[in-house]
Amino acid sequence: MTQRSRKALVIGGGIAGPVTAIFLKRAGLEVELYEAWPYSTGIGGGLQIAPNGMRVLAELGLANDLIKRGSIAESFDFYSQAGKKLGSLNRDMEKRFGQPAVNMCRATLNEALVDAAWSANVAVFFEKRLVKIEDRGDQPVIAYFDDGTTAEGDFVIGADGVHSAVRRHVIPDGPMPFDTGLIGFGGFMPRAVIENLPIGRRVETTFGQSGFFGYGLCSPNPNDGAMWWSTQPSHGITAAAYRAMSQDAIKQHLRDFHAGWHAPIPAIIESAENIVITDTLDVATLPTWSRKRTLLIGDAAHATSPHAGQGASLALEDAMRLGRLMLEDQELGITFQNFEHERRPRAEKIVAIARRNGNSKREFSPTGAWIRDHMLKLMLPLASKGMDFMYAYDARAA
Secondary structure (H helix, E strand, O other), X not given: OOOOOXXXXXXXXXXXXXXXXHHHHHOOOEEEEEOOOXXXXXXXXXXXXXXXXXXXXXXXXXXXXXXXXXXXXXXXXXXXXXXXXXXXXXXXXXXXXXXXXEEEEHHHHHHHHXXXXXXXXXXXXXXXXXXXXXXXXXXXXXXXXXXXXXXXXXXXXXXXXXXXXXXXXXXXXOOOOEEEEEEEEEEEEOHHHOOOOOOOOEEEEEEOOEOEEEEEXXXXXXXOOEEEEEEEEOOOOOHHHHHOOOHHHHHHHHHHHOOOOOOOHHHHXXXXXXXXXXXXXXXXXXXXXXXXXXXXXXXXHXXXXXXXXXXXXXXXXXXXXXXXXXXXXXXXXXXXXXXXXXXXXXXXXXXXXXXXXXXXXXXOOHHHHHXXXXXXXXXXXXXXXXXXXXXXXXXXXX
């Protein structure tokens, strides 16, 4: 008699979910993927996938296509508010780590990953918002959705991000996302706004007395092939409150906040349309990543603020490592324990770096900003070497 393959229910259709589903399929499992939101394209801002994440995309056969649809970032250059260069990070990534860092539209990445999941014969369902998980003895695990439907499987993977509904099942009284006191504005602009400047394929970022601004190329599209973002102290105003304002009012806020910042920042703000606004959230360290037959991965397990540029890449790593561990065909609880034992130290180290980096984007006195800028000039060369562990990691060989 042929043994029935185990069936996984993957909750979350962002980055970690589709990739996890693909690697579980490769491990011989039956997989169903459930996403709370409707299927859509063109949503989200820009992001960067670091070399460690690009290795996972290469394993999926997607790296070359996403490089063509994105833009290689040859370095991160840092400036003061007045435009004085403070230093650079992440030079020659492809030469040093075998894969480049690549800027791209989040929507481009999401679409590519969902398409890859479909191509791998993963059953994908949209508009399925998880309500609860029932895990009783030797019966199938049941996922309940808010439309009244259910799904049964042998185990559940929670890949549903910082606001994870699966996390509430794993740790019912666990930590909730909290506001870090920083708020993000961002969007896209025509490539012409910056491509004729000496930026080349670098990402340029600026530390102000209060806040932070960054920009770089992210796709070949002439109309919206460059991305920008502004990180600011929230001063008690939520992203929802800003989103309730008109785009003209939001743009005026950006003009006022970044008044006097070096070129081309004023021009970028003037070109901004469809500005996206987000709270910058974090989640305290979880006591465990699993409960019975349910496991958390990606931001659901180790929510990472954006200040290290590693959230997506860590999620990609998680997906591949879980798939590799599943190939060992051990008892599920042991697999989950091994996954957490392997991944937790690395994830928590990077989460801590991101939190520390975020502190450099808060509000300083003029003297404090001057001291920070001079410390950055001294520390960036050392910081660059200290970050190599992030990019050198190879999820295929870990």
